[in-house]
Amino acid sequence: KAGVTQTPRYLIKTRGQQVTLSCSPISGHRSVSWYQQTPGQGLQFLFEYFSETQRNKGNFPGRFSGRQFSNSRSEMNVSTLELGDSALYLCASSFTAGAYEQYFGPGTRLTVT
């Protein structure tokens, strides 16, 4: 069974640009969650999608948005990039929403210059 895949693995962007990250969950999993990981703040929850609906949202500005497609694949978008957005962005999939076992992808390393 294939694991969670994230593309691209690495990105370098300039301040003010926008970026879209993609996550494909494990086959049969319908929930996708996104996290931002930085050395100072650790893992911070961005949002969770289940059946194409945003179920939960963390405390991030509106520049961070996401969506989920009917095949459970999810995308995350960050607009008007800031230097502080440089981080490892991780997505996790689980069979259903809420407090279920999560499986993580390898992450996308975003560097904003």
Place this chain on the structure above:
Amino acid sequence: KQEVTQIPAALSVPEGENLVLNCSFTDSAIYNLQWFRQDPGKGLTSLLLIQSSQREQTSGRLNASLDKSSGRSTLYIAASQPGDSATYLCRVSGYSTLTFGKGTMLLVSP
């Protein structure tokens, strides 16, 4: 608001030692607790998941316990090996929240 603390933040041990990593949480109303390991620059690998009704879970050399009433979980690693070197994170699932600790960075030297 759920707060999750992991102690110690870093740990260095010689190969072969048994060790205990700690995870404490402030709100005992949880569904489950999951332990992960993370290698540098990589994603998280699930190790063990303990449901709120369980006291412990075991997988190979790993044993995780959960004491909901005291808000604590421990991850016991037996006979540590250099390949165990990684950051270990715990994640607590509440009724509407998923909260991670900041992790314990473990270094096992040969």
